[in-house]
Each structure stands twice: as C-alpha cells, then as structure tokens.
Amino acid sequence: MGLFSFLFGKKSSPGAPRKGLKRISLEKRFEMSGRTGQGSMSKVFRAYDREIGRNVCLKLLDKLKTQTFEARFVGLKKPTEGEICMALRHDHIVRTYEHGITTKGEPYLVMEWVEGLGLNYLVDTRSPQLNGNRITILGQLCDAVQYMHDNKFLHRDLCPRNVMIDKEGQVKLIDFGLTIPYTPAFCAPGNRTGTPDILAPELLRRKAIDHRVDLFALGVTAYEVFTGQLPWERSPSSEETFRRRLNTPPRHAKDLKPDIGDQLDEILWKSIAREPTDRFASAAAFKEALLKLEKQDY
Numbered sequence: 001m002g003l004f005s006f007l008f009g010k011k012s013s014p015g016a017p018r019k020g021l022k023r024i025s026l027e028k029r030f031e032m033s034g035r036t037g038q039g040s041m042s043k044v045f046r047a048y049d050r051e052i053g054r055n056v057c058l059k060l061l062d063k064l065k066t067q068t069f070e071a072r073f074v075g076l077k078k079p080t081e082g083e084i085c086m087a088l089r090h091d092h093i094v095r096t097y098e099h100g101i102t103t104k105g106e107p108y109l110v111m112e113w114v115e116g117l118g119l120n121y122l123v124d125t126r127s128p129q130l131n132g133n134r135i136t137i138l139g140q141l142c143d144a145v146q147y148m149h150d151n152k153f154l155h156r157d158l159c160p161r162n163v164m165i166d167k168e169g170q171v172k173l174i175d176f177g178l179t180i181p182y183t184p185a186f187c188a189p190g191n192r193t194g195t196p197d198i199l200a201p202e203l204l205r206r207k208a209i210d211h212r213v214d215l216f217a218l219g220v221t222a223y224e225v226f227t228g229q230l231p232w233e234r235s236p237s238s239e240e241t242f243r244r245r246l247n248t249p250p251r252h253a254k255d256l257k258p259d260i261g262d263q264l265d266e267i268l269w270k271s272i273a274r275e276p277t278d279r280f281a282s283a284a285a286f287k288e289a290l291l292k293l294e295k296q297d298y
Helices: 003-008 063-073 081-087 119-124 134-150 212-227 238-247 262-271 283-291
Strands: 022-024 030-038 042-049 054-061 096-102 107-112 116-118 163-166 171-173
Touching (some): 054 063, 081 107, 134 283, 212 262, 262 283
Antiparallel strands (some): 030 042, 054 107, 096 107
C-alpha cells in the first residue's frame, strides 16, 4: 500500500498494527552487536542482518508509548514512523530498508548503519572535526529539511542529537518518531510534543503551525554548531525555559563567540526569531544566506 493510499484510506485505531506488515523473529533474523542509543519511545541497536548480509541499524519502538503518541491524532490517518521513513529518499536522510512488526508485537525499522558520530557529540566535545566545516554541515542539513518540506512532511524534532556525520563528512538526518504529514489537519493548534530546547514559540503557545517550526529548530541547531551553546540559558524546569523563550530575547551569538562576525550573528538571530514571519522563509533560503557569508571557514 502506498503512503498516500494509507493517508487517505480506511481509518484504523491509533497505534494498531497495520494489516500486511512483515512479521519477523528478532532472534532468527539478527545478530545483535549492542545497543547504540535510546529515545523516549524506542531502543536502537547495531545488528547484523542475516537476511541481507550486512550490518544495519535496528530500531525497536515501544508498543505502548507509540500507541499513546499516535492516539494524539485521533480521527486522522497518521502514517507510522516506518511508513514515513520508507517514503523518504535523500542523500542526507538515513535510508530505511524495511519496517514491520516483531513476533512480540513491537514495531521495528531496519536502517542503514551510519559509521560516524552524532552532531551533538561534536558540539559538546568542541571537536576539531567541526572547524572549517560548519557551513558545509549545515548546508547539507538544510537540503534534507527542504526535501522533507517539499514532500509534505515536518520533522518536528530537529536538533544536533538527530543528526549524524559519517566518516566522509556527510550529514544523515535521523529519528522520524515525531514526524507528521504537512497538512492543515496535522498542523492544527494543540500538540507541542518535542525536545524542549528547540520548540518554536508558536508551538509553546499551542497555535497552528507550519514548516517554520522546523526552521526555528534548524536555527537553534545552527546556533549550537557555531557557539556550542543554546540561544537561551537552560533552566531547571521546562516551564521556565518556555517562559524565557516567549518573553526574553535570545543571546547574540557574537557575545558568546567573539570570532562570529556581525553578518553571521544577524543570520542566526533571524533564524530563531520569535515571530515565524521574521524567520527565513525556507531551509533553502537559510542555506543561501550561509553560503553568502564573506567568511566561510567557520
């Protein structure tokens, strides 16, 4: 069944297994090498896939947490994470080979194994791998985001944690657990699920959203890549963090990193503007602004 047939076909209960999905035994199919990560709704492993004969990234979704999340879209035909991932084909988006259900009822995804490091690790450790490569990395990320928006999806969780950099320096956008179709029904007011550090002000106000929530998160990510810090100081509570974002201007990037010039400071400031109309109109426009910087060796 195609993605759009699924979107507009017969409705099913939120989180219920889709008919016709492949069912596998993890023990028979995979040789597990160890866990490589864990999200709020999933566990991620490196595994050898005996069926296709190579190392893969195996993602297992928590049944109950996935059902709870999808239940927020009651009355809508929300595609599963697996269906969304299978529809995405871009050089800077992690490739998904298949999805289905395990014999224990867990949704699973089989993805390409990316030999590399998370952008969050490179930022947190102030890795020299970033030096001179920040604009290239962010440009590739912009390409991935633009592709998603052109194909009518919102990622909804863009942050350094969800960006991998492989050994050749290529960006791979990952984790589409919160991704939604970019349609009016899914962009209606109310749902502000996501990573607190990157939630746009209109999400915090529970207003209707559009692609500019991703552009705000992209701006926060870029700010971290260039400065190693967030635009707003972290607070012990999410509520205080949200209040600061709604009521306090962000810190100028050049105040945190003196080698950031006025031109880049203005670009980063615009990318995280409180009002969506004040931000860049698209990921492509943000990339274009970065490429026009007089200094390119950040």
